[in-house]
Amino acid sequence: MDVGKNIREFQQKLPKNVKLVAVSKTKPNEVVMEAYHAGQKIFGENKVQDLREKYEALPKDIEWHFIGHLQTNKVKYIAPFASLIHAVDSLKLLKVIDKEAAKNSRKIDCLLQFHIAQEETKFGMSLEEAKSLLGSDEFSGLKNVAVCGVMGMATYTNDENQVRKEFTMLHNIFQVLKSDYFSSCNSFTEISMGMSHDYPLAIEAGSTMIRVGSSIFGERVY
Numbered sequence: 001m002d003v004g005k006n007i008r009e010f011q012q013k014l015p016k017n018v019k020l021v022a023v024s025k026t027k028p029n030e031v032v033m034e035a036y037h038a039g040q041k042i043f044g045e046n047k048v049q050d051l052r053e054k055y056e057a058l059p060k061d062i063e064w065h066f067i068g069h070l071q072t073n074k075v076k077y078i079a080p081f082a083s084l085i086h087a088v089d090s091l092k093l094l095k096v097i098d099k100e101a102a103k104n105s106r107k108i109d110c111l112l113q114f115h116i117a118q119e120e121t122k123f124g125m126s127l128e129e130a131k132s133l134l135g136s137d138e139f140s141g142l143k144n145v146a147v148c149g150v151m152g153m154a155t156y157t158n159d160e161n162q163v164r165k166e167f168t169m170l171h172n173i174f175q176v177l178k179s180d181y182f183s184s185c186n187s188f189t190e191i192s193m194g195m196s197h198d199y200p201l202a203i204e205a206g207s208t209m210i211r212v213g214s215s216i217f218g219e220r221v222y
């Protein structure tokens, strides 16, 4: 894998309004640095400890995104530096992020995760759950988190129509929330959707942020 070349190809082909999160999970620091030297500054990890270790070892101008399921008891380890938390799916988690952000005198950007795939998973909210979260007094009281958009994962399938339908659903959710809860908020802008195998469809459906691992770094070996 020529990681630098892959990054440069993405830089050339992505529309200007779509950000690339390079998903470096399981990849060693030297490989992350190949992407960094090609100009990549946004990286994503899905394990708290790996994120923390990479943050400590690597250049400080990297923006670290947490893209996995975050347990409330681990928020404190990433609160000092995480620049975006992609997969927030409960008020409980949002409240802990708010508290830990306050301890660090920060405001942390978050995305709400939605369950758009057919696959059974415990992660991700429905539109109704998000509405009840966003409409609650508890949510209005949170001063150290900024909800900046939505995130989701499509079904892992070759059926392009299905994937397109799910990404379109997430785009619609974004628009409903934007008009009902964030119409006067300039920072509610992000739709994080699309991975190595489906990012072209995600971009067609309005993605502003794709999360790409194996197409940049090669297959992961666990």
Ligand SMILES: *Cc1c(COP(=O)(O)O)cnc(C)c1O
Pocket: 023, 025, 046, 067, 068, 195, 196, 197, 211, 212, 213, 214, 215
């Ligand atoms: C691993 C992962 C990705 C990247 O997956 P690839 O198929 O390697 O591009 C994107 N999003 C999330 C949430 C992930 O866990």
